[in-house]
Amino acid sequence: MAKQEEDSSGGADAPQFSVDRSSPVPLYFQLSQQLESAIEKGRLAPGSLLGNEIELAGRLGLSRPTVRQAIQSLVDKGLLVRRRGVGTQVVHSQVKRPLELSSLYDDLEAAGQRPATRVLLNTTEPATAEVAAALGIAEGTEVVLIERLRLAHGEPMAHLSNRLPAGLLELDSAELEETGLYRLMRAAGITLHSARQAVGARAATVDEGKQLGEPEGAPLLTMERTTFDDTGRAVEFGSHTYRASRYAFEFQLLVRP
DSSP: OOOOEEEOOOOOOOOEEETTTSSSSSSHHHHHHHHHHHHHHHOOOTEEEOOOHHHHHHHHHHHHHHHHHHHHHHHTSSEEEEEETEEEEOOOOEEEEEESSHHHHHHHTTTTOEEEEEEEEEEEOOOOOOHHHHHHHHHOOOOEEEEEEEEEEEEEEEEEEEEEETOOOOOOOHHHHHHHHHHHHHHTTOOEEEEEEEEEEEEEOOHHHHHHHHOOOOOOEEEEEEETTTTEEEEEEEEEHHHHHHHHEEEEOOOOO
């Protein structure tokens, strides 16, 4: 098996990449997968420089078109960016969120993404029919509305809109910008037990694009979730949009016996 290992950035601690020329897997795909894995695992941190295509091709013993194709696939995913006069630079890793009852803040923090929050709204409003049905209350009942922009490494990741029953807990905007909603709920003695969730996708509107740093029509992931406490009471209804270029949901599928 013809296998070649090289250091992509020249440093002693830099990740090592290898290509197997006897494998039926295209060389560009082998390289792109290894680069993506290094980014996701933090071995290539945001801001790391990979050098230009000629330098990479020479170090890895690959053709320039092969390296260009590998890099372009990660540029398309938003993991790398080409900067004139600088070279190819790591931007960030895509967050892959497991479908479990966890908050985006906790998932970003666990992935080393340095989460930050901007509170856009913290107010009350009458419950619409949809919100009332989700929370099990009468339509028109006052609910707390919280809208936030969640960022990672200073870049927008998601727009979060949450509605909670009035009187459930006091939510201070300053606290919401310091930590996640679920942490504040747990600190208030609310035991989160289960949730009903739907995941979808749609194109970004002009306003959503400006808010999330995406062009109009860019793909967005959507998620609606109703969360219940250990008594079966609905305690939160969330309606969120995520940048598909930066975010993915992961599923574990089991075969029925």
